[in-house]
Amino acid sequence: MHRGAAETFDESADLVTLAVTPLVVVSAGAKSHVDVGATLERLETLTIPVLGYRTRRFPGFYVADSGHAVEHCADSSAEVAAAVAARDALGLRAALLVANPVPVADHLDSQVHDRTLAEALEQAREQGIAGHDLTPFLLDRIRRATGGRSLAVNIAVYRNNIAVATDIAHARRELSELSVALTAAVLFSRSRGE
Template identity: 55%
Template sequence: MSTLRLADEVRDAVDAGRPVLALESTIFTHGLPRPRNLEVATEAEARVRAAGVVPATIGVVDGIPTIGLSADEIARLSTSDGVVKASLRDLPVAAVKGLSAGTTVAATAHLAHLAGVRVFSTGGLGGVHRRAQETFDESADLGTLATLPLVVVSAGVKSILDIPLTLERLETLNLAVVGYRTTDYPGFYISDSGYDIEYSVDSPAEIARIAVVRDALGIASTLLVANPVSTDTQLEPELHDDVLAKALAEADAAGVSGHDTTPFLLDFMQRETGGRSLDVNVEVYRGNVVLGAEIARALADAG
């Protein structure tokens, strides 16, 4: 049984030291409605190629983790029912059962690293959930990224999570966080979560230099690049705060807990904002893909 498939284009680029950017698949298998999901996935690959970078969209096809999905495979995962969501722990189960899956940040990062891909763009990271002091609910993304020497671009963590606890956890796990041209930590839908980070970076070249020095020092954790959505396209902060408060209250009233909480809150926000939160989600992803491609080029130039 084949346990992994690496697209020839991705393998050739990695072997030659050319820039490659990893992209996750859960954004189009579970994060966006049809047919917009396929449009966004196709557009992301096109933007990466236009920047002179090879896209490596990662997912699981009939049980085989694949780094560098073909256009047909992306279309299939975007339109097929029964596609599951696979975190890192789920990959062996999906493989043996022959399942097709969208890969989370944790699973995508692990597979990218196995393939030698060093830069990965996503929308938002998983983090520490609200009331984690009682539930111990924390995304597998954090522990996984603490073990992988990647550069990951995101717009922070979604504001439905506990942002200050997430930042504390990142520090504990030795995950460095730099803001792209800002020290305001973004809250995914909004450019400023209200919490600060210590360092900002001014260019993809500076990010690449930090990654090179990290590797030379033998530090095996991910460099997290926080790339805020622009203030012109963010969800209006007042609307965001109002809808989030309502969503949290509604989840409490409905007794929603555990892994059902995040999809409940995201769906509530989409409905209450008339789809605006979904539009911001797409803008966030576009911005992170563009910046990730620039970083991949800079890192390839840096050697």
């Protein structure tokens, strides 16, 4: 949900897609220039579960903590895999959003982030930049103001998300293999009259 979405109805089409697509999305959170609180409310309205990965704080992409809490968390990829299995067993159709913060060692300093974002938003307002032009404008201003540090954070976000998604996929496969083995054992036991 973009800032001011209550008046502009400017929200990402991704939210509606996530509400009807049963996949797992590993994300470092919403970009900091969106309305994170409204985004979390919209996710709840669309019944898209948010699961903090080793955190109870919703990440803010460039920063590990957006200032918003998450209600549920998982401490391991196996716990996420179990949540996915439960969702699938219940026949639920929404994606599971795994909120995976960028490691604190790699994130932007919160004060630098907040100051840089406020300045970029003010410049956008002064220049009348809005709508689909706002995001690239803000990202460019943040990149310039941080001397390219925000690009390094982007790379850390991608690497961390890929690592966590890979771990979840492996845990999901192991859980599926265990389920198949248990089902086979039960059917074998029944066929022998045990």
